[in-house]
Amino acid sequence: MKTASANAAKDLYKQLRCLSWEQLWSKHVPAFNRETPGSKARNAGLVRAVSVVFSESGSHSQKAEVTAWLRSLLKDPDEKIRRYAMAALPKIGAEASDEEALIELLRKENPTERERKYLARALDKIGGKATLDVADKLPVQTSLKVKASIAREESPSTIRLDERIEKIAGLQIQLRSRRGLEGFIRQEVESSQQARQLFKVKSSRPGLVELTPLADFSLSDLLSLRCFGTLAFVLKKIPKPDAAPIAKVLAASSHLLQTLTQGSVRYRLDFPSLGHQRALVREIANRVYALSPDLLNDARRAPWAVEIHPYEGQFLVELRPRLSPDPRFxxxxxxxxxxxxxxxxxxxxxxxxxxxxxxxxxxxxxxxxxxxxxxxxxxxxxxxxxxxxxxxxxxxxxxxxxxxxxxxxxxxxxxxxxxxxxxxxxxxxxxxxxxxxxxxxxxxxxxxxxxxxxxxxxxxxxxxxxxxxxxxxxxxxxxxxxxxxxxxxxxxxxxxxxxxxxxxx
Ligand SMILES: C[S@@+](CC[C@H](N)C(=O)[O-])C[C@H]1O[C@@H](n2cnc3c(N)ncnc32)[C@H](O)[C@@H]1O
Known part of the structure; x- marks a missing residue:
């Protein structure tokens, strides 16, 4: 349950959030700076409002002033103000020196459990190599996020379309399309000599055609077919979308993923029929990272999507190359x-x-x-x-x-x-x-x-x-x-x- 002080901060934030950056910066921030420590904490909502309003408006130099102010609040004697500053910094677009300031707090100040959580959340967003040096002081989630963002910047990944995929026992391919087009996909596979040698249509239903590979093939072989919308490999059928079996099957697919990826192997997790599932995504990501540290969960610009689809009362764990733009078109x-x-x-x-x-x-x-x-x-x-x-x-x-x-x-x-x-x-x-x-x-x-x-x-x-x-x-x-x-x-x-x-x- 939210405390009265958290509710008061939220109410104040809502009021101030509607003001312009000029009003906040020239009137409310100076008044806040003059307050005594106790009354500052009551006005913590201002810190949040400033970060949101300035992230949407304000010039580069004004943002730099705001960042400097937030950085000074990281040293505030009041823990609440420090936490609000930690949450606000990444919104404005923090720099390497902010990462240093956050890490210093983590090292020196003997932070409370709650403060450590806020520090980790801020470092999730802005952390770089320096954060990885203090990984032992942070949750595994933070190392994973930071590693993924470093990998994204250093080696933007692409999918190797021509790499051969050796025949993997039980591997199925799903070709999805708009409902009603499945008959065309089926016909396209069955009428192409090349496709017929490599794939057999296992079944089709509205919006979905399943193929069984008959020989080694490449993604380019699949992309010679033009009637489907997206393609995916079925990694496993599981009774329930639980974290442990999903993580296990993903870690076991590490070789396939490494083979087909140029650069870092990053994947996003999606539950198209179940919504965001943030807690489940976090748990799966951490488990996969523990089992196979080269597989990084990353929602941004990831070359792979791991999708959990309902299927005949069970769930399919599917691996989909995120080919955007689609090379066929x-x-x-x-x-x-x-x-x-x-x-x-x-x-x-x-x-x-x-x-x-x-x-x-x-x-x-x-x-x-x-x-x-x-x-x-x-x-x-x-x-x-x-x-x-x-x-x-x-x-x-x-x-x-x-x-x-x-x-x-x-x-x-x-x-x-x-x-x-x-x-x-x-x-x-x-x-x-x-x-x-x-x-x-x-x-x-x-x-x-x-x-x-x-x-x-x-x-x-x-x-x-x-x-x-x-x-x-x-x-x-x-x-x-x-x-x-x-x-x-x-x-x-x-x-x-x-x-x-x-x-x-
Ligand atoms: C559904 S869009 C076609 C999209 C197209 N197949 C494509 O892939 O981009 C319909 C098009 O018909 C054009 N259009 C509408 N009425 C028209 C008319 N009377 N004569 C010629 N073109 C017309 C529109 O300008 C529009 O570009």
Whole structure:
């Protein structure tokens, strides 16, 4: 339970937090400095307010003055004021000399248990090599955090995509995607000769395909597949998300992690279905560190995520490479606000297929993902994009250039209905039209009906239209036949991915 004095400090903090830095610095801080030790402690909330307000505003030189003031408070006779200063210093952006001042307190002043806790918390955030020299006086958590931040700065880690992963008994691979795309992933694995030699589809369910490796493989082999969103290795299935088994399995994966990481092996822990779980994360991190000190828990810029997912009444401990930006879609120099999910664009390109000499049009091309994915698939003779946004056209051109495709391309800035396309001139239309979610569309039904009508006109007989249909609208033109329909999650709402063929009659 909070004491009356802690509550008073909190109330004062809330009042002062709303003031400007000028008011705090010119009025409240001088008044505080004049107070006697007993009354200073009653006004400890000011220290917190100053650190928060100055971390958000105030110039560099003002911040330096505030830091000097906080440093002087580390020597205050009142333990409460010292603790508040310890908590405040890292917020302003402390320097190496602050680390020294904190360590001095730890060494000399025989701090109370509570003060030691505050010192450790401050050193968690600002500590460097000097902190590691006094690790015996600090909780293991602090050494771990400091080691991770030194490692992050000294050797930013990358994942070795081409390193071979030897066949590990029982290792499973999870390919996750938006719900509804699992069939495309499965098909992509089963239809690629290279993928079929390396992986076998073990099972699939909405949003998830499981693969069993059949031979040594590399992450690059997996990344030759374009229809999934994220990939992960299943390290183990456990009955409950307890710290001990998770730590054990992670420490046992140290060799795999070392093999696949260039630089320090850092990982973040996530419980996607259970929320933050801070205490559990801390416990697992400390246990892993005790078992395998080269594995450092670090939420910032870690190359690996260890995720605990619920699965058939149990939990899977998964290891996911954090590949951001995703190397498969590195051609995305720039984006439009409603850009497609890149793996969806890859699925749509595959759904359209490859007749060997295709002329492909995306009437709502945005940043050009569908066109580029279709180009990468091969067999396209010409890519055509239209968009009524001039910025989108520039972005699509720039992305297409980055994709380095050897395919002729042409773009039209304007409404797709005004694109100058002859009847029967296009073999494939692949598109994600506006859905009316972020930007309301005055007549979405009219827009989709026009898309269907235009498609029926410009497509060659046998040509295909692949599009994400936000409405349950069907073409009234006998020559467009619905040939495939799949409900998919478009990032929080469902639409149907549809494929139409223009008939020969
Ligand atoms: C959902 S976004 C397409 C995103 C695109 N697939 C991508 O990956 O970036 C829809 C696009 O349609 C464009 N648009 C909306 N109405 C249009 C119209 N009548 N004619 C042409 N383009 C239109 C918007 O400017 C927007 O770029």
């Amino acid at each position: 590195s051609y995305r120099r720039l984006d439009v606000p409603a850009a497609s999910h890149p793996p969806l664009a890859a699925c749509m390109a595959r759904l359209a297929g490859n007749s060997g000499n295709d002329v492909v049009w995306d009437p709502f091309c945005g940043s050009g993902l569908e066109l580029i994915e279709r180009g990468l698939l091969g067999g396209a003779r010409k890519l055509l994009g239209s968009d009524r946004s001039a910025a989108a056209i520039d972005i699509a051109k720039s992305n297409l250039e980055a994709a380095a495709l050897r395919v002729e391309a042409d773009f039209f800035h304007g409404d797709f209905r005004e694109a100058d396309l002859a009847s029967n001139s296009i073999s494939q239309i692949i598109t994600n039209p506006p859905m009316g979610r972020r930007v309301p569309i005055p007549n979405l039904a009219g827009l989709i009906a026009d898309l269907l009508e235009t498609s029926a006109r410009v497509l060659q007989p046998g040509g295909v239209l692949v599009f994400a249909n936000p409405l349950s609208i069907r073409p009234s033109y006998a020559r467009l036949e619905l040939d495939m329909k799949q409900r998919i999650d478009l990032g929080g709402f469902d639409v149907h991915l549809e494929r139409y063929i223009k008939t020969h009659r």
